[in-house]
Structure formats: structure tokens, C-alpha cells
Amino acid sequence: MLWIPFTLMAAFTQALRNAQQKQLSVEVNAIGVTLARFIWALPLALLYLAVLHLILPAQLPTFTTRFIASISAAAVSQIIATTLMVMLFQRRSYAAGVGLAKSEALLAAMLGVVFFGVILGPVGWLGIAAGSLAIWLMKGKSQPGTLDITTLLLGLGSGLCFALTTLWVRDACHQLPLPFMHSAAWALVWSISIQVILLVSWLVWRDRATLQKLLQRPSLVFRISLTSSIASLCWFTAVNLEDVALVKTLGQIEVLFTLFLSRHWLKEQVSRRDKAGLLLILAGAVLVIWPSLPRG
Template sequence: MLWIPFTLLAAFTQALRNAQQKQLSRDVNALGVTLARFIWALPLAVIYLALLHLIEPAELPQFSGRFVFDVSAAAFAQILATALMVLLFQRRNYAAGVGLAKSEALLAAVLGSVFFGALLGPLGWLGIVVGSAAVWLMKGRSAPGSLDLSTLLLGLGSGLCFALTTLWVRDACHQLSLPFMHTAAWALVWTISIQVAALTGWLALRDRQTLVKLWQRPSLVFRISLSSSIASLCWFTAVNLQDVGLVKTLGQIEVFFTLLLSQHWLKEQVSQREKIGLLLIVISAMLVVLPTLAVW
């Protein structure tokens, strides 16, 4: 049952982060916006891990080769996924691209079943399909011909990389013999450390001007990192407790949060197709959660 509130909080904070990243992407390139997601998240994650061990002491874990591989693969997959998402932000057909990127839930379920031994029941698979259909429906109307091949590949590539990230994180968490909160925190610290080192080193060598632009926007960069660290911690914890496909399907309620934020801040109207999509997302979430409630 705990995976449900963690997933809902992750979806909400991710909606906030995406809006902030879109704002930053107007002036900063894809790798810079990607680094903004992680740069302050690292000290926040370390502080959280330290507090967790103070509140609930646990032995320091032993990190196997498989754990190191998993967190490294997850770190670079998440970098690529975020960079592709930022490129989608910078296109006119941004909404359509985000809809395509939300294929993550279905891709995670398929990859998890084939390569990671995840078992999903009929209702879980139905929820995944319904949720994916809902996001595609809500992707918005595009101008004729605007959904070109490059946008299609960017969206699907982003969804695939996000799916692989969560699958590798889940596998990494299962390599540690610690309480689930501790394993998620350790995986988060390792992953963000690799991401910050890789991105900062690359930009310092190849594009120092991007680092300067990030330095000139401390408030926005910190808010992106804060919302990102909360979202990542909640995602990592949720996928440690439940199959990735189910977590990501329930997590598609992020689209609902995004629409609420758009209406509140931008005073936008919700179209009929968006209302139908919202209903389908609710149905998808119910299909995912009901089997868990029945067992509980």
C-alpha cells in the first residue's frame, strides 16, 4: 500500500519540475537543463540519507558489482531521457512529444516482464494499456504534419530511457539488504553522484558558458533540483515496493496534475478530449490499484 502515496507524490512533484525545466529551457541548452535537475539534488539526497540513518540506524551496505552496474546504467539512461525530454520542450509540438514520452509505462511493463522477471496480472496489463491510451489522447491537437519522425523518435526514446532507468533502479535496490527507505536513498545518492560528475565534467570541458548560465539562475535551478530530488526519491521508493509497470501507470496521473497547474496558473480551459483522457487515467489508476487493495 505504501507505494501508492509515494507514486502520487512523485507524479505531482514531477509535474512541478517539468514546468520549471520548460521555463529554463528557453535560455539554456538540453544538457544544462538536465544538470539543473541534479546539481542541488545531490547534497539534498546526502542530507536525507544521513537523517534516515540517524532516525533509523542500519548497517552500511556492501555494494556488489551488479549494484554499481545498475545505478551507473540508470544514471546515464536518466540523463539521456531528460535531455530528450528537454529537446521536446523546445519544439512547437511539445504536448504531442510529452504524450509520446509517456509511453514509458507500457515500455516499462514489457521490458520488466521480458528482462527483469516482473509478473503483471490481467488487470495490471489492462490498466497499463488504458493509461497509455489516455496519455496519447491527451497529447493535444497538433498542426497538420507537425508530428514528424524526429519528434516521434525523441518521444519514444525518452520514454524508453525513463523506463530503463526505473527498471535498473528497482534491480539495484534489490541488491541491498536494508529497509526499503534506506535502499532507495542509497540508490538515489549513487545515481545522482554519477550524473553530477558526468554532466559537470563534460560541460566544464566543452561548454563552460552553460555552467555560467546556470550560475546566473540560482533560484530556478534550486527549485528544479528540489522538486526533482523529491520526485526521484519517491519514484525510487515506489519501484522498490512494486512492479515498475504498475508504478508508472499510476504515475500517469501526473498528466492530471499538469492540467490542474495549467488551469490554476495559466487560466487555460480543459478541452473535451482532455476530460475524456482524465477519465481514462482515473480508470487506469483504479485498475492498477484495485488488485493491491484486494490483497491488502
């Protein structure tokens, strides 16, 4: 049951982070916005890890080749996923961009079953199906009577990379013989370190102007990093405790927070399709957590 509150906290902080990334994407390119979510997250993650080991002492882990390979793949996949989602924000509204990227739940379920030995019951699959239908309703519109293939591919690509990220993170966490909170914290530190090194190196080499733009918005960049680090820590902990497909399907409740922020903060309109999708997402979330609820 612990995975449920971690997932809900992850969904809320991720919605808040995405809204702030949408704001920054007006001024900064996709790579720069992607770096904004990681650059301050590294010292925050290191601080959390140190405090965690101080309060709840545990042995220092040995990092196997499989752990390094899995967390490195997760780090790169998360960079690609975030970049594609920011590109979605630049083409579509915040709510539509998040909605398309949330295709990750169904993709995570399919990849988990095929490659990671995950077994889902019928109720869990029903919840995933409901959430997937909701995402289709909330994908937004391009021109009347047409489908914007580029936007759809960006959304599915982002969802696929987010799904792969969480599957690799779960695999990496399970390589560490530590309590679940400690293994999630170590995985977070490793992944963010890799991401910061890769992104900063790329921008120093090819696009120093973007780094300068980030330095001009220190408050917004810090808030993005803070909410991102909290969201990632909660996601990593949740997927360490439960199957990725179930965590990500319950995590679709993020769209509830997305719609609220879209309407009341970013002043975007909420359509009937969005509202219908919201109801399906809530139904899917209930179906996913139903087997975990206490009986009697």
C-alpha cells in the same frame, strides 16, 4: 500499499519539476536544464541519507558489481531521458511533452515481462492499456493531417529511457540488504553523484557558457533540484516496493497535475483530447491499484 502514496507524491513533485524545467528551457539548452535537476539534488540526497540513518539506524551496505552496474546504467539512462524530454518541451507545449514521455508505463511493462521476470495480471494490463491509449490521445498535433516523426521519436525515446531507468533502479535496490527506504536512499545518492560528475565534466569541457546561465538563475535551479530530488526519492522507493509497470501506470496521474499547471501556471490551453486522456489515465490508475486495495 505503501507504494501508492509514494507514487502519488512522486507524480506531483515531478509535474512541478517539469513545469519549472519548461520555464528554464526557454533560456538554457537541454543539457543545462538536465543538470539543473541534479546539481542541488546531490547535497539534498546526502542530507536525507544521513538523517535517515540517524533516525532509523541500519548497517552500511556493501556495493556489489551488479549494484554499481545497474545504478550506473540507470543514471545514464535518466540523463538521456531528461534531455530528450527537455528537447520535447522546446518543440511542443509542456502538456504535450509530458504526455509523450509518459509512454514509459507501457514500455516498462513490456521490458519488465521480457527481461526482468515481471508477471502482470489481466487487470494490471488493462490499466496499462488504458493509460497508453490516454497518452496517444494526449500526444498533441503537428501539422494538420501529418505526424511529426521527430517529436514522436523524441517522446518514445524519452519514455523508453525513463522505463529502463526505473527497471535498473529497482534491480539496484534489490541488491542491497537494507530496509526499503535505506536502499532507495543509497541508490539515489549513487545515481545523482554519477549524473552530476558526468554533466558538470561535459559542460566544463564543452559548454561553460551554459554553466554561467545556470548560475544566473540560482532560485529556479534550486527549486528544480529540490522537486527533482523529492520525486526521484519517491519513485525509487515506490519501484523498490512494487513492479515498475504498476508504479509507472499509477504515476500517469501526474498528467492531472500537468494539465492543472499547464492551464493555470504556464497559461497553455487544454484541449478536448487532453481532457479525454485525463479520464482514461484516472481509469487506468484505478485499475492498476485495484488489486492492492483492501477487501472486506
